Amino acid sequence: MTFEKNILCIGAGYVGAPTMAMIAAKCPRYKVQVVDIDREKIKAWNSDQLPIYEPGLDELVKKTRGRNLFLSAEIERGIQECDIIFVSVNTPTKGFGQGAGKAADLQFWERTARQILENSAGDKIIVEKSTLPVRTAEAMERILNGNPKGIHFDVISNPEFLAEGSAVKDLESPDRVLIGSRETPEGVKARKAIVEIYANWVDRDRIIESNVWSSELSKLTANAFLAQRISSINSISALCEKTEADIDEIASAVGMDSRVGRHFLKASVGFGGSCFKKDILNLVYICEGYGLIEVAQYWEWVIRINEWQERRFILNMLANLFNTMAGKKIAILGFAFKADTGDTRESAAIYVTRGLIEEHAQIVISDPKALDNARKDLHDVVDRVAFEPDPYKAAEGAHALAILTEWGLYKELDYKRIFKSMVHPAFIFDGRNILDHKRLFDMGFNVFPIGKTPLKHF
Numbered sequence: 001m002t003f004e005k006n007i008l009c010i011g012a013g014y015v016g017a018p019t020m021a022m023i024a025a026k027c028p029r030y031k032v033q034v035v036d037i038d039r040e041k042i043k044a045w046n047s048d049q050l051p052i053y054e055p056g057l058d059e060l061v062k063k064t065r066g067r068n069l070f071l072s073a074e075i076e077r078g079i080q081e082c083d084i085i086f087v088s089v090n091t092p093t094k095g096f097g098q099g100a101g102k103a104a105d106l107q108f109w110e111r112t113a114r115q116i117l118e119n120s121a122g123d124k125i126i127v128e129k130s131t132l133p134v135r136t137a138e139a140m141e142r143i144l145n146g147n148p149k150g151i152h153f154d155v156i157s158n159p160e161f162l163a164e165g166s167a168v169k170d171l172e173s174p175d176r177v178l179i180g181s182r183e184t185p186e187g188v189k190a191r192k193a194i195v196e197i198y199a200n201w202v203d204r205d206r207i208i209e210s211n212v213w214s215s216e217l218s219k220l221t222a223n224a225f226l227a228q229r230i231s232s233i234n235s236i237s238a239l240c241e242k243t244e245a246d247i248d249e250i251a252s253a254v255g256m257d258s259r260v261g262r263h264f265l266k267a268s269v270g271f272g273g274s275c276f277k278k279d280i281l282n283l284v285y286i287c288e289g290y291g292l293i294e295v296a297q298y299w300e301w302v303i304r305i306n307e308w309q310e311r312r313f314i315l316n317m318l319a320n321l322f323n324t325m326a327g328k329k330i331a332i333l334g335f336a337f338k339a340d341t342g343d344t345r346e347s348a349a350i351y352v353t354r355g356l357i358e359e360h361a362q363i364v365i366s367d368p369k370a371l372d373n374a375r376k377d378l379h380d381v382v383d384r385v386a387f388e389p390d391p392y393k394a395a396e397g398a399h400a401l402a403i404l405t406e407w408g409l410y411k412e413l414d415y416k417r418i419f420k421s422m423v424h425p426a427f428i429f430d431g432r433n434i435l436d437h438k439r440l441f442d443m444g445f446n447v448f449p450i451g452k453t454p455l456k457h458f
Helices: 016-026 038-043 057-064 075-081 107-118 137-146 167-172 183-199 214-245 247-255 276-289 294-318 348-358 369-375 379-384 391-395 415-423 437-443
Strands: 007-010 030-035 071-073 085-089 124-128 154-158 178-180 207-211 330-334 363-365 385-387 400-403 425-431 446-447
Touching: 007 075, 007 107, 016 030, 016 057, 016 071, 030 075, 030 167, 038 071, 057 167, 057 330, 075 107, 085 107, 085 183, 107 124, 124 137, 124 167, 154 183, 154 214, 178 214, 183 207, 207 214, 214 247, 214 276, 214 294, 276 294, 294 348, 294 400, 294 425, 294 446, 330 348, 330 369, 330 391, 330 415, 330 446, 348 363, 348 379, 363 391, 369 379, 369 385, 379 385, 385 425, 391 415, 400 437, 415 425, 415 437, 437 446
Parallel strands: 007 030, 007 085, 030 071, 085 124, 124 154, 178 207, 330 363, 330 400, 363 385, 400 425, 425 446
Antiparallel strands: 154 178
């Protein structure tokens, strides 16, 4: 079969592979390739056990894989064959040198740029899909276009705005698709080529064209604003617990204000995921680099409030478990940073678990999708943690339950059965406010929600 376009994505992670699967599904006339240096990951993508969990992703991949979606480790060959290359490699927070702890680590990104240059024999469009600092496209252009081959590369910024747990839905019906380029004739032409891909299924009025720097900064800003809302409502949750106000009632009232809106006003033990913390720290580093110290401090406090909320959860558990957790069994229900994903990156559960281990608690973790990642996150203390997929078995003999992920199944558990199996007095610390607290209290539990008056039998 002859395809109209050959599209390549370098990076088979949470963004690259699902995005390419959607493009393949919506554009059967295009050949879409996904490549990655991790052969085990590619093997998983070509199996019945995909390396990531997203509702609807299995069906999407199986529908397109082998038809016009191809996943392999043949990076050089993919670069040679394709004229449009999406780059979706990891850009973690730098852990060394200048900017350590804040700046983005661009070594994988630069290595990919040089690999593209080495294996290219003709002009190509390079699409930034990774989250990158402002003006990174300019740096990529210098690497690519400073070549003696006479090859021209146009670098486009096309940031992702996916929410894990709803990535397939977000890809199929996005709020917007942002495509940025240089405002030169060549840049605009390249931008239109990417617009043409998305226009196969996205309404034109949802496709936003901008200059490349606005596009790069938009991704950092969007995540910073969302994280700011979560930190804001979490800060008020502490005040609610002191004043007997109810954080859900406050969030509902505030959310009905059309100037504010309802989204991201759910108080919890803290936000997680691969983007919020990383992107805010990147934004902080950029602001510091331009001498905007007050702006940097403002955004840094969004992170600090989140970390404080995680600490507060542990301290609340300690205070109400009679100021000692040594030798007590604590069952953690949920380790993923949010429901409907197996991703645990920056999950509040990591911090809470480590804090409880420091108090010499006996920890058992249950999660329907994230136990493998939990083992990796806790590799250095894995001998002090038990992993149990069955929440009922996890709760047996426990002094307390800590709900750390809002999985729907935790709402449906037989808590009468769980109560009978626990050590009494039995405690529930609902870090996601998903349970019926009054009903649990009537069963005999001592219940400690976020931002609400605790229900105690003593």
